[in-house]
Amino acid sequence: MSGFFDIPSDLQNTYWGLVGLHLREALIPVLAGLVVALPIAQLCVRLRWLYPPVLWITTVLYAIPSLAFFVVLIDYTGQTETTVMIPLAVYSLVVFVPAIVDGVRSVPQETLDAATAMGLGPIRRYVQVQLPIAAPAIIAGLRVATVSSISLVSVGMLIGNQGGLGNLLNDGMIYHQPRLIWLSVIGTAVLAILADAVLVVIRLVVTPWMPRGGRKTRPVDEPARPEPVAPALEDVVR
């Protein structure tokens, strides 16, 4: 029986298995990137002079093609998922560091002064005041990082079937099967859109204190952010 979601046996997996693999390879690096970015960003907030060089380094790292990363990493981590995930985690820093720094800096000085004057020490101030208020900016960064990571996983096929749905794209080209190519490309796009939607819902749930449309009492000073899905789709097609 040949169903629409059947895939060649050389992939040694089902379509839904590949989807799971794809998500895992995309999301773990994003979380790792977030965990690494939080202390880096906090350092940049505390030591202002550190921010420009850090931004510069993350940008340079982002400019390195993943293939170049693979060449170096394969000697250490082999043809594994880890080799695919490390560059993705590094790329996410370029989004996270500025998002967190801007978010934390957007906390009004009066709010910080009030927190200090009420006897909140630096750690309480960070965890109870700065991070929650920076949450919308951090989640905005998370959306961009997640969607771009989902699209970038596909390059893992270059080191031997480590690209999730990207492996299917490769097979589709080898076997001249447009159906497989569509399954790969559309599947990746749908994953990106769904992941983004989930993050939007999370944002709404964790920030009930944000003014919403319709009952605004003051201007919302949320800077315009690029729609994350758009660049991700470009990456997929590329």
Place this chain on the structure above:
Amino acid sequence: MIRIDSVTKRYPDGTVAVDRLSLEIPDRSITVLVGPSGCGKTTTLRMINRMIEPTEGTILIDGKDVMKQPVNTLRRSMGYVIQNAGLFQHRTIIDNIATVPRLLGWSKDKARERARELMGRVGLDGALAKRYPYQLSGGQQQRVGVARALAADPPVLLMDEPFSAVDPVVRKGLQDELLRIQEELGKTIVFVTHDIDEAVKIGTMVAVMRTGGKLAQFAPPAELLSAPADAFVEDFLGADRGIRRLSFFSSAGLDLLTTPIVAVDATAEQIAARTTPDAPYLLVTDLNGKPLGWSEPGALAAGRIDPARLVSHGRPFVHGKESLRAALDGSVLSPTGWAVAVDTEGRVAGVVSQQTIGEAIRAAHAEGRADAKVAG
């Protein structure tokens, strides 16, 4: 008592924000630090809770050096109110107010119960408890800021230009509310402002500071207005300090004239009887004794006085409760030059001419003493 003892704050670049300042801030009263920007008033306030640490000198609270106490314990023992309130935008109103009690280890329920009680005290509707700061007006946010500062019942309250960012009407309401709360709670309040009118209105003691962080004068408001220490203080008080000083003299001593007053249904005999050579006009009241307006005696038709043809009586002052300033203002606003005195119910108590008010002012100045501060 908070004792500031020759405190200096010098920054590494050499700027001196506060220069050998010494102040004794009395307990259970409002001490205002006032001065132009850059005079070091906020720096002084922030040295009390160590948000800024002094370079030289000591600050003692009840004899204990603030620098020798654990910083967060010190801060939790003082309320702090800031311009724009500085509320935690991600927390509900009730949780904002409960912040310090929670830090002090109170249970959530107890802290919230206390927060609710304080909302009532500062005049906030309990229905706002679950709202977020963005849903409140500036004046309401500032009330939350005051409630938050009072939450753990600290003996000391530090207020840094708390009412500068709200409009004048709301500001007046907040000032009155602060005075009312202070009457109930009797905190030791240190209040920073750049507005001399605010300082004179709410201060028990006023410290005028000049650029460079030096104390220019430390005195009760009435003394400040009557005897400014130097040209700087005099200039800072503004051109009408003489008028404003009248706020400190009660109108109780004014001799009111009660003859030239008739009710709206007065008869010809009453009008004739009430007309005296002392006053060129008659004040007409309604049947409840509330003032309606002035008229020349000859223009009044007995039995049916037309209120629409009367001359405005200006703003009446409450006799004995309001100050000579209010009385003078009433007479200046009245086209006849006579001020109308009313009782607390708004009924006419008598009328008084500018000349009589002027005599009362001269007498008050001659006595050289100001009564306890009176409203208005």
